[in-house]
Amino acid sequence: MPDLLFELFSEEIPARMQKQASEDLKRLVTNALVEAGVTYEGAQAYATPRRLALHVVGLPARQPDTREERKGPRVGSPEGAVQGFLKAAGLASLDQAKIESDPKKGEFYVAVIEKPGRPTLDLLAEILPATIRAFPWPKSMRWGAASTSSASLRWVRPLRAILATFGAETEEPEIVPFAVDGLAAGNITYGHRFLAPAEIRVKRFEDYAAKLEAAKVVLDPARRKEIIRQDARNLAFAQGLEVVEDEGLLDEVAGLVEWPVVLMGRFEDAFLDVPGEVIRATIRANQKCFVLRGPDGRLASRFLLVSNIEAKDGGATIIAGNERVIRARLSDAKFFWETDKKVWREDTGFTRLERFKNVTFHEKLGSQWDRIERIRALAKELCAVTGADLEKVDLAARICKLDLQTEVVGEFPEVQGLMGRIYAGQIGLDPSVAAACEEHYKPVGPGDSVPKDPVSTTVALADKLDTLVGFWAIDEKPTGSKDPYALRRAALGVIRLLVENGVKVGVTNLVSWTHPRIYRRADFVLRYVKKDQDDLFDVPSWHMDIGPRYDEEGNEYYYFDDVKYASNEDVYIYKDHLIGDDDLFSFRLQILKDPNGNGMDRRAEIAASCQRFLSLEKVASDLLSFFHDRLKVMLRDQGARHDLVDAVLGNGEANDDLLLVTRRVNALGHFLETEDGTSLLAGFKRAANILRAEEKKDGEGAFEAAADPALCREPSEKALLEALSKAGEAAGIALGKADFEAAMRAMAALRGPVDAFFEAVLVNAEDPAIRRNRLALLATLRRVTRQVADFSRIAG
Amino acid sequence: MTALTHGPDALRPDRSFQGLILTLQRFWAEKGCVILQPYDMEVGAGTFHPATTLRALGPRPWNAAYVQPSRRPKDGRYGENPNRFQHYYQFQVILKPSPPNLQELYLESLYAIGIDPALHDLRFVEDDWESPTLGAWGLGWECWCDGMEVSQFTYFQQVAGQECAPVAGELTYGLERLAMYLQGVDNGFELNFNGLEGDAKVTYGDVFRQAEQEYSRHNFEYANTEKLFRNFAEAEAECRALLAAGEGGEGQRHRQVLPAYDQCIKASHAFNLLDARGVISVTERQSYILRVRELAKACGAAWVKTEAGGAA
Structure with a gap:
């Protein structure tokens, strides 16, 4: 059966796009073939910096009739x-x-x-050019004389040659006849840009790959990676060193060369004074080189570079050149490091925090200074639930972002946090405070660890809550795949910080501590001064109950921190005036006087320039369901059953303590693994099914009245009624103490009576009173179990 | 003046800064470029030269190369940093439409200045270029020689807010860095400028160190910000006025683009100085950039109504 060989030869394709591009090429061509009714045995795509290649094996010569x-x-x-x-x-x-x-x-x-089926060759002559024209590059461009027309071909970089052959192994393959923008498909490709630039005539994949290899091109990116990995390890090993593995860098470097040659360079030992992470970041970010460590685990004064050629001097010139660049970079890094240390040593009062006033965090959420002040205040409040030391938390919150001002972090943002820790340690701050500078960013993802130190935990919570509540208040929540502020990650972080550190606190409380600070900001000092008829705004209705203050001239004004605000009203800020919902729409805004005293309707202008913060109630309830969603995802990822989470969240309570929700889900999971659990669940399902059927006849809620002991004829009915009352009480007490195991034990006690009940009685008795009473018993069972979880949401 | 005597070696690109420039000029002249002289105004980069910004627009072929002194007031380091200057040189090549062998031509030019691809590791590493002030962007690479960025290579897609049709290829060589590499010096001020040795040797520092010191003081301390704010506003107004005045020439041609564009350059430089003086806040910064961009775009739109811009 014939094979297809397809290669798109271009100027250098960005390393980060190659993998996706080779996958897209395979997907687009094979999908189009399948759509045309043509099957194939296998397909494999490859990418190098200068080419995308596709090999499709086992195609029919014709499309089926x-x-x-x-x-x-x-x-x-x-x-x-x-x-x-x-x-x-x-x-x-x-x-x-x-x-x-x-x-x-x-x-x-x-x-x-x-x-009649068409020849596959003809189909390919349509599919391949269409694939080229519709190729989904993240960024594409036009070039050359053809770009005079806006309809000219777009590609990631100029496309230089197309190779497309089709044929069986036993015969001379044919060139797929097509052209794109004047570029005709052929059977020619080119070798390595410098080592073997001549054109190469190709038949099919086998000789293509072999000839490329001879022309110093390793086609398969996986092989290039392996070559680099192995050569790097060998070179390191020969020096008694170990490569600091870096998969991301390896991927990138493999996408920058067609013929990888690993070389080792060195730098002066004196640079090793600079923290290893900074050296690594410098060498990685700027030079795309690997660093090495010695047997003692410390960074060695060597690096590995991956060149694209076998140089005629064995690489000596290349090594010398790279060493020069790295020396210059490390000199910069060392200079940054020394400068930073000096600043931290000298400015012990952290007066440089003031500079954050000029750094915008978010247009609607104020400056970085505002944010730090909010985090400080919130973190101190959180100490009550985390049990952290107030003074340490205050200091940690105050300086946790300070490394953003350092030269090193300015140059290498990826070492933010870590540098804060190092610099804080250098000036002898408390280790917990220093650690918090780094750990308050944690956890950064599902795989990252959660800080254990209460100081770190507290600041980490405050940092994330401020972000979440802030963006919720300005109504910039994540939608679909868009989450530019990584709010999902922040929410997951909050959950894990609470659950893994056993912090008991309700989300509603957390939000209510955070929310008012979001708009009580330094630049929003309430400047309401009640003087005369020219006042723009009245005091918002919801803080009428506070008393005014008086300035030196005796003018009445209100101060922001005095403000008591209504939790169900949105807050509006106009310039530096805090105004209420009612002001915005009231007559007071209808006519405002301009400086010349002319009456002008400025409602629209004011409404447009008002900044709106959603009310505490809205933010709290919306964030709570966001947390619940994140919790579900988290527990599911940890292997908990999805339905158990739903069952627990369906218990009719607010469930705003995420630690308790998690514990309850775990307890429920354990219970359902016991025989009592599965059996009770079966009994519950039976009861629920009967109720559902009978409620259709008698109406929703028809059996919610308490069961009458006098109407309990059978001993099993009496026993069930008694068991339900006991279990209900016991579960209530246990839940009150958040002792979920005990609550489950209380449920377990129901299993026997429920089974006995179903064995002995027919629920739909002839006598309507008896029937209603038995159904009332089942409804009680439903209510009692629901205290623990909504069993109807449990599968099985 | 005594005639200097020196061998031909003094003008080798790896021996003198001026030799590097002369070699590149000769190379690109032989490839058919017009060799222009630097634009006689303060600009932040070679791209600002109207030979690039304006000539990149419209259908007419255009191949040019030139050295452009570039001023980045904020990069001043009082002559104390060996790698950073507030005034430095770019060598700029613009080829419209971009020829199919542009990468090969570029590599050939490296060979001409002594970079042999059999010895050096030359790489095209993704780096897309964008100039917010010029309303311009393109795709391309930074070109690496043994791990060092020596040039910027861009296929212009849009300039001054106008789609490029056809696309021009732009090469920018950072001359000081390239010369440091070729001469094997780590300090830019130690570059040999004239290729001579002993008493006759003139270094880059001899020529520019004092200027770096004085201009750093100027850019960060002494430049009169009130005057600069005024200059910005005046240049902006003048640019708009000239563009308005030049409208509607014979056959709807525009007759005042180049003078108007000069004012756009002036506004941009005033902004750069104000920025260096630290008197522009983060939010204002954006709006100033936007204002310069609007001028550049208006100039671009007018340029395509001129003869050189390809107007019928």
Whole structure:
């Protein structure tokens, strides 16, 4: 069976795009083939910096024939309908149609359209150019003389040659006949840009790959990676060193070379004074080189570079050049490091925090300074639930972002946090405070560890809550795949910080501590001064109850921190005036005076320039469900059953303590693994099914009245009633103490009575009173179990 | 003046800064470029030269190369940093439409200045270029020689807010860095400028160190910010006025683009100085950049209504 070899040869493709591009190439071509009814045995795509290649194996020489029957109008239909049918079916006259009949429609015409399969080569001549034109590059461009027309081909970088051959192993393959923008497909490719630039004539994949290899091109990116990995390890090993593995860098470097040659360079030992992470970041980010460590685990004064050529001097020039660049970079890094240390040593009062006033965090959420002050205040409040030391937390919150001002972090943002820790340690701050500078960013992802030190935990919580509540208040929540502020990650972080450190606190409380600070900011000092009729705004209704202060001239004003605010009203800020919902729409805004004293309607202008913060109630309830969603995802990822989370969240309570929700889910999971659990669940399901059926007849809630002991005829009914009352009480007490195991034990005690009940009685008794009473027993069972979880949401 | 006597070696690109420039000029002249002289105004990069910004627009072929002194007031380090200057040189090549062998031509030019691809590791590493002030962007690479960025290589897609049709290829060589590499010196001020040795040797520092010191003081301390704010506003107004005045020439041609564009350059430089003086806040910064961009875009739109811009 014939194979396809397809190569797109271009100027250098960005390393980060190569993998996706080779996958896209394979997907687009094979999908188009399958769509045309053509099957294939296998397909493999490859990428180098200068080419995308696709090998499709085992294609048929022709597309299969197709036969299609198309129903037409009834025999004897008007001429118009008949002509339309003939035209659509491609028939010359009705003689070419056959007549069929069925009982409903009677006799009607049927056209049989038989399409012979086309040669695969012809199909490819359509599919391949279409693939090129519609290729989904993240960024594409035009080039050359053809770009005078806006319809010219777009590619990631100029496309220079197309190779496309099709044929069986036993015969001379054919060139797929097509051209794109004047570039005709052929059987020519080119070797390595410098080592073997001549053109290469190719038949099929086998000789293509071999000839490329001979022309110093390793086609398969996986192989290039392996070559680099192995050569790097060997070179390191020979020096008694170990490569600091870096998969991301390896991927990138493998996408920058067609013929990887690993070389080792060195730098002066004096640079090793600089923290290893900074050296690594410097060498990695700027030079795309690997660093090495010695047997003692410390960074060595060597690096590995991956060149693209076998140089005629064995690489000496290349090494010397790279060493020079790295020396210059490390000199910069060392200079940054020394400068930073000096600043931290000298400015012990952290007066440089003031500079954060000029750094915008978010246009609507104020400066970095505002944010730090909010985090400080919130973190101190959180100490009550985390048990952290107030003074340490205050200091940690104050300086946790300070390393953003350092030269090193300015140059290498990826070492933010870590540098804070190092510099804070250098000036002898408390280890917990220093650690918090780094750990308050944690956890950065599901795989990252959660800080254990209460100081770190507290600041980490405050940092994330400020972000979440802030963006919620300005209504910039994540939507679909868009989450530019990584709010999902922040929420997951909050959950893990609470759960893994056993912090008991409700989300609603957390939000209510955070929310008012979001808009009480330094630049929003309430400047309401009640003087005369020119006042723009009245005091918002919801803080009428606070008393005014008086300035030196005796003017009445209100101070922001005095403000008590209503949790159900949105907050608006106009310039530095805090105004209420009612102000915005009240007559006071209808006519505002301009400086010349002319009455002008400025409502629209004011409404447009108002900054709106959603009310505490809205933010709290919305964030709580966001947390619940994140919790579900987290527990599911940890292997908990999805339905158990839903069952627990369906217990009719607020469930705003995420630690307790998690514990409850775990306890429920354990319970359901016991025989009592599965059996009770079965009994519950049976009860629920019966109730559902009977409620359809008698109406929703028909059996919610308490069961009457007097109507309990059978001993098993009495026993169940008694058990339900006991279990309900016991579970209530246990839940009150958040002792979920005890609550489950209380549930377990129901299993026997429920089973016995179903064994002994027929629920739908003849006597309507008895029936209603038995159904009331089942409804009680439903209510009692629901304290623990909504069992109806549990699968099985 | 005594005639200097020196061998031909003094002008080798790896021996003198001026030799490097002369070699590149000769190379690109032989490839058919017009060799222009630097634009006589303060600009932040070679791209600002109208030979690039304006000539990149419109359908007419255009191949040019030139050295452009570039001023980045904020990069001043009082002559104390060996790698950073507030005034430095770029060598700029613009080829419209971009020829199919542009990468090969570029590599050939490296060979001409002594970088042999059999010895050096030359790489095209993704780096897309964008100039917010010029309303311009393109795709391309930074070109690496043994791990050092020596040039920027860009296929212009849009300049001054106008789509490039056809696309021009732009090469920018950072001359000081390239010369440091070729001469094997780690300090830019130690570059040999004239290729001579002993008493006759003139270094880059001899030529520019004092200027770096004085201009750093100027850029960060002494530049009169009130005057600069005024200059910005005046240049902006003048640019708009000239563009308005030049409208509607014979056949709807525009007759005042180049003078107007000069004012756009002036505004941009005033902004750069104000930025260095630290008197522009983060938010204002964006709006100043936007204002310069609007000028550049207006100039671009006018340029395509001129003869050189390809107007019918």
